[in-house]
Amino acid sequence: MEKYSITLTLAICGLLCGNAFAKVSLFACEPEWEALAKEIGGKNVEVFSATHAKQDPHHIRARPSFISKIRRADLVICSGAGLEAGWLPILIQKASARVQPGAVGYLMASDFVNILEVPTSVDRSMGDVHPEGNPHVHLNPHNILLVATELSQRLNKIDAGNIDFYNERFQKFSFRWKQAIVQWESDAASLGGTPVIVHHKSFIYLISWLNLSQKGSLEPRPGIPPTVSHLEDLLKKLKQGDPVDVIMRAPYDSAEASEWLSRQTGIPAVMMPYTVGGDSESKDLFSLFDRSITLLKQAASAIK
Ligand SMILES: [Zn+2]
Structure with missing residues (x-):
């Protein structure tokens, strides 16, 4: 009898205690x-x-x-x-x-x-x-x-x-x-004011936090892929002397437009990790920000 009772208790617990x-x-x-x-x-x-x-x-x-x-x-x-x-x-x-x-x-x-x-x-x-x-x-x-x-x-x-x-x-x-x-804020202090162009407006919180200056995006409007006329307008502005230090894109953005603009201007085009797993270094949230700041500093110093 006791044996059956234990079996029954275990069976009921299997149904009800599992969530614990x-x-x-x-x-x-x-x-x-x-x-x-x-x-x-x-x-x-x-x-x-x-x-x-x-x-x-x-x-x-x-x-x-x-x-x-x-x-x-x-x-x-x-x-x-x-x-x-x-x-x-x-x-x-x-x-x-x-x-x-x-x-x-x-x-x-x-x-x-x-x-x-x-x-x-x-x-x-x-x-x-x-x-x-x-x-x-x-x-x-x-x-x-x-x-x-x-x-x-x-x-x-x-x-x-x-x-x-x-x-x-x-x-x-x-x-x-x-x-x-x-x-991070100490490491990135020298980046303040750095003018950047983004592919899609994926980086505004990073830009705002680090006091960078977003000068434009390769997409004419968020979600609308870069067009030839929009890219030519951007190139014209850059040639007229509105300087930019970095062209940023996320791993899921097509590289074509940023690489084209980089070739025309010599401004580094950088694939930022954007999120955890965006590149091999960005393994968790801490390294995501470490890496993002390192890449921006490398690009900004390359152009100076
Ligand atoms: Zn978006």
């Missing part, structure tokens, strides 16, 4: 949020990133395999502000109540930072892909800290049994991150 040991399941839209989730969640979370660094996060196909991932998710963490407008809403429709807008499990980074380049009118000057302002918020490390703070609070609510674990990891990350920011 299960990891919190996170669905990240981009690699930067996957990396942040691992920093804060450590061994208690299982993170899936829907995209990698070589993919343009504006244009992703909502693959069927994403549906099973998002259905399991306890928390969805994305940039928001329209970056994933073409694919995330379809997935969220198929997901559980835990990750619907307004739920604890729905975290859009852009809701917790100051959004730049918000259009002041509906003239579409910000193009088709940035109607709510610039959604590429992760390239200012102060924004990363704001999102990390919110993420740790969400994990505390979702997995209340491990509050101490998440708080300790957040405190350690926060301490290291603030030290790193001081170092």
Whole structure:
């Protein structure tokens, strides 16, 4: 009788106690949020990133395999502000109540930072892909800290049994991150005022943080590929003496336009990592910023 009772207890526990040991399941839209989730969640979370660094996060196909991932998710963490407008809403429709807008499990980074380049009118000057302002918020490390703070609070609510674990990891990350920011700001002080051209407006948070000066973009409007006439206009301005030190692009931007402009002008064209995994050096959030500053300094010193 006792034997049956133990068997029954184990069987019931198999059904009901499983979640006590299960990891919190996170669905990240981009690699930067996957990396942040691992920093804060450590061994208690299982993170899936829907995209990698070589993919343009504006244009992703909502693959069927994403549906099973998002259905399991306890928390969805994305940039928001329209970056994933073409694919995330379809997935969220198929997901559980835990990750619907307004739920604890729905975290859009852009809701917790100051959004730049918000259009002041509906003239579409910000193009088709940035109607709510610039959604590429992760390239200012102060924004990363704001999102990390919110993420740790969400994990505390979702997995209340491990509050101490998440708080300790957040405190350690926060301490290291603030030290790193001081170092980056010191290392990059000489970059202040550096004039740059970008392929797509993916870098405005980095540009604003480091006090660089964005002089133009190879896309005539965000999301509209470079045209010959737009590139010739840019070249004319550069030849008329409006100097630029660096042409920046993300790993998923076509190299063609920036390499062409570089050949015409001698201005270095640089593929920035943009996110974690964007090049072999950018393995986590810390090295992403290390590498970004190193590349900018190399390019700026090459032209002087
Ligand atoms: Zn964009």
